[in-house]
Amino acid sequence: MDFWAEWCVPCHMVSPVVEEIGREKDTVAVAKLNIDENPDATRRFGVMSIPTLILFRDGQERARVVGARGKDAVLRDIEPHLG
Numbered sequence: 001m002d003f004w005a006e007w008c009v010p011c012h013m014v015s016p017v018v019e020e021i022g023r024e025k026d027t028v029a030v031a032k033l034n035i036d037e038n039p040d041a042t043r044r045f046g047v048m049s050i051p052t053l054i055l056f057r058d059g060q061e062r063a064r065v066v067g068a069r070g071k072d073a074v075l076r077d078i079e080p081h082l083g
Contacts, residue, residue: 001031001032001033001045001053001054001055001056002014002015002018002030002031002032002033002051002052002053003033003035003042003045003047003050003051003052003053003054004032004033004034004035004050004051005034005035005036005050006034006036008050008051010050010051010067010068011050011051011068013068014051014053014068014069014074015032017069017070017071017074018030018032018053018074020071021071021074021075021078025082027082027083028055028078028082035047035050045061049066049067051066051067051068052064052065052066053065053066053074053078055078055081055082057081057082057083062078062081063077063078063080063081064077065077065078
C-alpha cells in the first residue's frame with residue numbers, strides 16, 4: 001500500500017518505483033491510498049509521514065518503508081517478506 005498525497009513531491013518520485021515493482025513482481029499487488037482523502041485509514045495504520053509503503057501479507061503488515069527511497073532500497077526491505 002502506497003500512502004501518498006497529491007502535494008507530496010517525494011511521493012511523486014516514489015510512485016514510478018512502486019509501479020515498476022508491481023509490474024515486475026507477480027506476487028505484489030500495488031494499491032495507492034491518498035492520505036488527504038482517507039484520514040481514518042492513515043491513522044489506523046499509524047502513518048506519520050509520507051511517502052510510506054506498507055507491505056501486507058495475509059492481512060498482516062510485514063514491512064514498512066518510509067521516505068523516498070530508490071528501487072533497490074525498497075526491494076531490500078520487502079523481498080524477504082514476499083515468500
